[in-house]
Structures are given as C-alpha cells and as structure tokens.
Amino acid sequence: MSEPLTIDVWSDIACPWCYVGKRRFAEGVRRYQQAGGGLDVEVEYHSFELAPDTPVDFEGTEVDFLVRHKRMPAPHVEQMLDQMTQLAATEGLEYHFDTLQHTKTLKAHELLHLAKAHGRQDEMKERLLRAYFTESRHVGHVDELADLAAEVGLDRDEVVRELDAGTYHDAVQADIDQAHAYGINGVPFYVIDGRYGVSGAQSPDVFARALAQAAAEREAATS
Amino acid sequence: MTQQPAPVPAFQLVGDADAPVCTDGVCAIPGVEDARADVRTESRNDVQN
Numbered sequence: 420m421s422e423p424l425t426i427d428v429w430s431d432i433a434c435p436w437c438y439v440g441k442r443r444f445a446e447g448v449r450r451y452q453q454a455g456g457g458l459d460v461e462v463e464y465h466s467f468e469l470a471p472d473t474p475v476d477f478e479g480t481e482v483d484f485l486v487r488h489k490r491m492p493a494p495h496v497e498q499m500l501d502q503m504t505q506l507a508a509t510e511g512l513e514y515h516f517d518t519l520q521h522t523k524t525l526k527a528h529e530l531l532h533l534a535k536a537h538g539r540q541d542e543m544k545e546r547l548l549r550a551y552f553t554e555s556r557h558v559g560h561v562d563e564l565a566d567l568a569a570e571v572g573l574d575r576d577e578v579v580r581e582l583d584a585g586t587y588h589d590a591v592q593a594d595i596d597q598a599h600a601y602g603i604n605g606v607p608f609y610v611i612d613g614r615y616g617v618s619g620a621q622s623p624d625v626f627a628r629a630l631a632q633a634a635a636e637r638e639a640a641t642s
Numbered sequence: 643m644t645q646q647p648a649p650v651p652a653f654q655l656v657g658d659a660d661a662p663v664c665t666d667g668v669c670a671i672p673g674v675e676d677a678r679a680d681v682r683t684e685s686r687n688d689v690q691n
Contacts, residue, residue, distance in 0.1 A: 434664045470667030489668055502671045605663030616653040619661025629656050 423459035424633055427610040429598050431469040432527045432558055435503050438548045440607040440620035442510045447626025458634045464544050466528035466594035467606045473523045475559040481516045513553045522559030530564050532587035542571040
C-alpha cells in the first residue's frame with residue numbers, strides 16, 4: 420500500500436485565515452479524492468505564534484490589541500474585522516471579534532503537540548479554533564485548555580501536568596525555528612509532500628491540484 | 643538539547659501569490675489596505691523631512 424501524502428501545516432489558533440484555510444484545504448482534499456486521487460492525506464500541524472508579544476491576560480478587545488500593539492486606526496481595524504467576519508461566514512464559520520479573548524497562544528500550541536502524541540491533533544486543532552473564534556473562550560489559560568482537551572478525549576490531569584511543566588515548549592520552538600528556516604513569515608502555510616509550498620488560505624481547487632500533482636510525481640518516481 | 647531545524651527542502655511555491663495570510667499579528671483582508679503601511683510611510687516621511 421502506498422504511503423500517504425504528508426501535509427505539514429504551519430498555523431496559529433489566533434489566525435482567522437488559518438481557520439478558513441482549514442475548511443478550504445479539507446474541501447480541496449475532498450475534490451482531489453472525488454477526482455480519483457488515490458493516496459491518503461496525512462496532516463500534521465506545526466506551531467506558529469502570530470503575535471508572540473501578546474500578554475496571556477491581555478485586557479481589551481481585538482480592536483484594542485490592533486490599535487495599541489500595531490498602531491492601526493480603530494475605524495480601519497473595525498472595517499477589517501467586519502470584512503473578515505463576513506468572509507468567514509461564507510465558509511460556514513462564525514467569528515465574534517467583539518467578544519474574542521485575545522491571548523498568547525504558546526500553551527495552546529503545547530497542547531497541540533500533546534494531542535499529536537495521542538493521535539488527536541486534528542480534533543484538538545478544530546476544538547481550539549472554535550473555542551477561540553466562535554465561543555470566545557480563553558485559550559491562554561491551562562485550566563481552560565484542559566477542559567477543551569478533555570472534550571476531545573485527552574486526559575485532563577495529564578494536560579494540566581504537562582502544560583504546567585512546559586513539556587512541549589521545545590517542540591513548539593522547534594516548529595517556529597523550522598518555519599523561519601523555510602522563510603515562512605505568514606500563515607497558514609502548507610508544505611505538501613515536502614515538495615510543494617502553498618501560502619495562504621488558497622481556494623480548494625489550488626489545494627486539489629497541488630495534491631494531485633504531488634501524487635502524480637510520487638507515482639512517477641515509484642513506477 | 644535544542645533541536646536543530648531540518649534542512650530546507652527545495653519545495654516549489656504553487657497557487658495564488660496573493661492568497662490571504664496573517665503576518666505579525668495582522669491579517670490581510672481583500673479590499674482593505676493594511677494600515678500599518680500608512681504608519682510606516684508616515685514615519686519614513688517624518689525622517690526625510
């Protein structure tokens with residue numbers, strides 16, 4: 420049996436385009452398989468902290484963060500976020516920037532590495548994105564993260580223990596270092612089978628074509 | 643022990659070069675200009691003037 424196509428995805432929980440990109444990529448996989456693509460697709464998420472300077476307990480809204488930390492005018496930020504909310508809705512996603520709890524995502528990334536070790540990374544990623552953008556949960560606190568982890572079948576006590584100990588801190592940093600080595604400065608970013616780089620929340624057809632191309636090259640190399 | 647990044651593969655970039663991404667805490671929105679560019683331009687002008 421052929422090995423699956425490997426997809427390495429650099430993304431952040433606090434990245435609106437990463438959530439949209441996750442939907443578009445999933446649709447791209449569906450189209451690739453619908454068109455006869457025979458190889459399975461194996462996705463691994465890698466850490467990328469979009470705003471590492473964010474305090475865990477940032478007080479204020481997303482608008483406040485962008486105005487204070489990025490020196491952007493408030494009316495402009497409000498326009499951006501309204502537009503982003505509408506774009507997300509077209510993908511079936513519900514964003515609430517007015518109540519979202521902006522925070523540092525380091526611990527959430529550590530949790531994604533823990534989830535990977537237990538074969539639950541995709542479920543954890545999905546749960547964290549929904550918690551952040553749709554439910555306005557605080558994904559910077561260990562207790563909150565442990566509750567979310569328990570929902571996808573991880574052991575709550577283990578999560579608290581490992582996140583408090585920082586067990587996966589180095590793994591997160593290694594992902595970030597790898598992103599820098601690749602020259603990745605924006606997310607989402609996809610590396611398909613180690614051969615194709617795809618930057619941004621591309622259309623499903625772009626993903627489907629890249630998967631088909633990578634699969635064809637794999638077959639040509641092994642035939 | 644610090645893990646070293648893997649060698650950079652010779653991957654080929656594919657797709658729309660303008661596909662939206664988030665960079666440095668700010669996300670590109672189609673049709674909406676990145677206001678940070680205005681801030682930086684003004685700063686440069688201040689220095690030049």
